Amino acid sequence: xxxxKRTHPLGLLLHIANSIKEYWFLFILVxxxxxxxxxxxxxxxGIVLVIIIWPxxxxxxxxxxxxxxxxxxxxxxxxxxxxxxxxxxxxTVQRKQxxxxxxxxxxxxxxxxxxxxxxxxxxxxxxxxxxxxxxxDGYRLGATAAATTDSTAATATSETAETDPLPLPxxxxxxxxxxxxxxxxxxxxxxxxxxxxLLLILLAIYNKVPRSWTDxxxxxxxxxxxxxxxxxxxxxxxxxxxxxxxxxxIRYFHFxxxxxxxxxxxxKGLFQRNTITAPLKRIQAIRVxxxxxxxxxxxxxxxxxxxxxxxxxxxxxxxxxxxxxxQSQLYDVAPPFVDWLPDHTPDLSDLxxxxxxxxxxxxxxxxIVIAPVALAxxxxxxxxxxxxxxxxxxxxQGRFAAHQTGGGLITPRMLALQTGxxxxxxxxxxxxxxxxxxxxxxxxxxxxxxxxxxxxxxRHGNKNQAIELRYLKSTxxxxxxxxxxxTV
Amino acid sequence: MSSENHHLPNRIKLIWGISAVGSFAALVVITGLxxxxxxxxxxxxxxxxxxAAITIIEPIIEGSLIPYRYRFTRYQISAVAVxxxxxxxxxxxxxxxxxxxxxxxxxxxxxxxxxxxxxVSIATASTDHGIEGLELDEAEALRDQIMRLAREARxxxx
Numbered sequence: 001x002x003x004x005k006r007t008h009p010l011g012l013l014l015h016i017a018n019s020i021k022e023y024w025f026l027f028i029l030v031x032x033x034x035x036x037x038x039x040x041x042x043x044x045x046g047i048v049l050v051i052i053i054w055p056x057x058x059x060x061x062x063x064x065x066x067x068x069x070x071x072x073x074x075x076x077x078x079x080x081x082x083x084x085x086x087x088x089x090x091x092t093v094q095r096k097q098x099x100x101x102x103x104x105x106x107x108x109x110x111x112x113x114x115x116x117x118x119x120x121x122x123x124x125x126x127x128x129x130x131x132x133x134x135x136x137d138g139y140r141l142g143a144t145a146a147a148t149t150d151s152t153a154a155t156a157t158s159e160t161a162e163t164d165p166l167p168l169p170x171x172x173x174x175x176x177x178x179x180x181x182x183x184x185x186x187x188x189x190x191x192x193x194x195x196x197x198l199l200l201i202l203l204a205i206y207n208k209v210p211r212s213w214t215d216x217x218x219x220x221x222x223x224x225x226x227x228x229x230x231x232x233x234x235x236x237x238x239x240x241x242x243x244x245x246x247x248x249x250i251r252y253f254h255f256x257x258x259x260x261x262x263x264x265x266x267x268k269g270l271f272q273r274n275t276i277t278a279p280l281k282r283i284q285a286i287r288v289x290x291x292x293x294x295x296x297x298x299x300x301x302x303x304x305x306x307x308x309x310x311x312x313x314x315x316x317x318x319x320x321x322x323x324x325x326x327q328s329q330l331y332d333v334a335p336p337f338v339d340w341l342p343d344h345t346p347d348l349s350d351l352x353x354x355x356x357x358x359x360x361x362x363x364x365x366x367x368i369v370i371a372p373v374a375l376a377x378x379x380x381x382x383x384x385x386x387x388x389x390x391x392x393x394x395x396x397q398g399r400f401a402a403h404q405t406g407g408g409l410i411t412p413r414m415l416a417l418q419t420g421x422x423x424x425x426x427x428x429x430x431x432x433x434x435x436x437x438x439x440x441x442x443x444x445x446x447x448x449x450x451x452x453x454x455x456x457x458x459r460h461g462n463k464n465q466a467i468e469l470r471y472l473k474s475t476x477x478x479x480x481x482x483x484x485x486x487t488v
Numbered sequence: 489m490s491s492e493n494h495h496l497p498n499r500i501k502l503i504w505g506i507s508a509v510g511s512f513a514a515l516v517v518i519t520g521l522x523x524x525x526x527x528x529x530x531x532x533x534x535x536x537x538x539x540a541a542i543t544i545i546e547p548i549i550e551g552s553l554i555p556y557r558y559r560f561t562r563y564q565i566s567a568v569a570v571x572x573x574x575x576x577x578x579x580x581x582x583x584x585x586x587x588x589x590x591x592x593x594x595x596x597x598x599x600x601x602x603x604x605x606x607x608v609s610i611a612t613a614s615t616d617h618g619i620e621g622l623e624l625d626e627a628e629a630l631r632d633q634i635m636r637l638a639r640e641a642r643x644x645x646x
Contacts, residue, residue: 436588436613439583440579441579443577457615464614481583488588
């Protein structure tokens with residue numbers, strides 16, 4: 001038997017860094033106590049406990065062991081946990097390597113199964129040798145090749161897959177490989193919509209600027225007020241946009257994806273190299289995504305929906321396998337990785353919103369914004385024109401959604417659905433085995449017009465992803481529902 | 489169990505009626521508390537009148553919707569799937585294949601226990617779906633059927 005091992009001492013640093021990240025506000029609290037020496041000293045003692053002693057004991061009590069059948073992790077100070085993870089149960093293995101760990105050949109390892117316990121990976125090993133993940137990958141390739149278990153991937157608590165101890169398969173060849181080139185990555189980063197939340201944060205900060213500053217500024221330069229205003233707005237947008245650009249560029253730097261056996265492996269990142277390995281069989285669905293800016297540049301993103309939180313920092317929590325592929329090449333580049341994807345642009349005209357019915361989607365988009373806009377223009381009449389712009393954006397969003405809505409059966413066992421939420425076109429490829437349930441909604445008014453909403457549920461992360469196609473013809477929606485009942 | 493459309497058991501209407509009375513009682517208490525704040529802390533009176541109005545209207549609506557709710561709530565179990573349907577103004581229909589069912593939970597509060605009924609909730613890997621009330625033996629039969637079919641479905645695919 002192999003003895004359980006402790007992680008490398010550098011892991012201690014990572015634990016401490018993590019604690020500092022979680023409890024940084026304590027420092028601020030302590031600083032407010034500087035004129036009460038006793039409390040000041042006590043709270044410093046508290047901080048030392050929280051950010052040094054506690055992580056150190058955690059590190060000292062954590063040990064792991066890799067056996068031919070499972071990974072075992074022992075942890076806990078007061079309450080001891082013994083986690084036993086068989087290879088066939090592993091959903092994703094994630095490796096994170098900060099640049100300062102690279103010279104030591106160390107990395108951080110996260111192992112996840114499909115259990116519903118949210119927000120926490122089953123095992124987190126800070127600073128272990130990089131060879132460990134390779135060993136685990138080797139065992140997993142063996143385990144998945146041998147386990148002729150079910151294809152219902154999903155989660156399955158009651159399956160009883162026994163995996164025999166297998167010899168390590170030497171090397172499984174890489175059957176497909178793709179690396180992003182710098183030009184495409186630049187395009188991808190430039191068109192990131194991450195600047196919108198950043199913009200909101202900056203606006204919130206701007207609101208906190210003392211009134212006296214802005215007032216004096218405006219008083220000094222009344223004749224320049226408009227220039228200052230517009231200049232300020234442009235500057236804020238530019239800062240947010242550059243921030244989002246750098247964020248995306250650094251995170252997706254040297255993006256690389258490979259298919260090895262039946263394991264999909266992506267690697268990305270400049271300062272922290274993030275490698276995620278996921279078995280093909282565990283893929284719940286494929287999403288092809290394109291925001292309106294990327295539509296102009298003709299690049300698309302391909303993501304896989306997994307029953308794991310490993311990709312929680314990717315776009316929408318789903319693992320990106322191809323960040324930016326030119327639209328014309330998508331169906332040449334993607335199918336080698338996921339063989340059930342169609343090899344040509346599919347016809348999605350089977351499900352659609354009829355031209356005469358597009359008004360409903362436009363109306364709903366307008367209804368959502370009309371109350372806030374009315375209230376805002378009442379409170380700030382000078383800004384009326386800006387609010388009117390929001391109405392125009394909402395109108396075109398409704399039209400966009402109506403135009404993008406589409407779908408149809410690609411094969412007898414696979415459904416494709418396309419939606420247009422938030423200026424983003426999303427095409428989902430859903431094998432019938434992964435669809436958890438299908439729902440039809442129809443209000444009494446829609447009965448008269450013969451319309452229906454179709455909602456298809458699949459698992460993503462530890463949650464549900466409801467894909468909703470609104471205002472389809474009843475017959476179309478009903479057809480999908482019947483297909484689902486018959487095929488399942 | 490046959491695969492036709494089932495209504496919920498008739499006694500569920502009684503339960504819904506009692507729960508409407510229950511929400512009336514809760515609202516009376518809340519309105520009373522608000523009246524006290526008006527009396528002693530001189531909060532505005534319109535708060536009291538608004539809550540009084542809600543107290544009267546909400547249970548009436550809840551009560552008068554019972555026949556409607558009963559009439560349009562249905563469920564259906566076939567060899568491959570459970571289907572549920574509810575609502576008339578907003579009609580919803582959902583299909584859950586038995587092969588996707590992860591677990592079936594029966595639970596009953598005191599009222600349902602007294603009437604020998606139980607709630608059934610069916611969970612898939614991502615969603616939860618509930619039937620508001622079923623006869624206890626029927627619910628157990630349903631649970632066993634789903635679990636048996638789920639096992640068979642799994643064997644088929646293996």
